[in-house]
Amino acid sequence: MKHGNLTWLVWKEYRQNRLIVLGMLFLLVLPYVVFPIIACIVWLRHWEPYQGLSDWLHLFHGASQFSFWVSQIALLVIGGNVIASERIERSAEFQSNLPISRWRSLAGKVLLVLLMFAAIWLPDAAVFWGTRYESWRNGPMALEYTVRMATAGVTFFCVAWFISSLLNSPAIAVCAGLVAPWLAWALVWLAMWAHGFEHYAGKYVATSHGCINMSQAVLEFWAHTTCLTVSAICFVLGAWLYLRRAES
Secondary structure, three states, rough: OOOOOOOHHHHHHHOOHHHHHHHHHHHHHHHHHHHHHHHHHHHHHOOOOOOHHHHHHHHHHHHHHHHHHHHHHHHHHHHOOOOOOHHHHHHHHHHOOOOOOOOHHHHHHHHHHHHHHHHHHHHHHHHHHHHHOOOHOOOOOOOOOOOHHHHHHHHHHHOOOHHHHHEEEEEHHHHHHHHHHHHHHHHHHHHHHHOOHOOOOEEEEOOOEEEHHHHHHHHHHHHHHHHHHHHHHHHHHHHHHHOOOOOO
């Protein structure tokens, strides 16, 4: 494969970040292995044995939830590592001497991340939505959980990506990405508190799934909006800084 070919660039990014990618695959699969083993141990010891299809649906639904959460860590780590690691390993200097445009190099990084997102979301979302049981099927819980996971994963990655483009420390970038969603929720909560929670108390918002408390609806809407807005800004700024930065 020629230098500058997108396939070669994605392969290069994989080689540089292969431990993170392999760790992601391990975290993705682990709950689907561990949960059935636990169920078998429970069955052998006669502790509330799994006897029907609905019990196994509960089991794999729980595994998909856990897999969703732990897999987001891989997105956080790749965001903090994908740019900063090049400067630490000094591979950025070597690559600057190759006939590869910064735009194509950036495309290789983005494609690797998109492949990781797909590897997490396609199987987990299929299992999660395919094994919903009654309490999730008749309410907004499944959709809310999916939105929260998507928002958290995107925010983890984009903030870590931005800090990675500024600093040579993947650890600092990862920590910043980890804190960002919680900080966004806390700031929205403080804004609501400053406005007065009594403004929302006792009020409800009608949805297709029923009525939910207005304070919860407002908090979730603005927290998700803040996270996604910050994510978009951080991703664009991080890409812009990467394209402009000249390695010496």
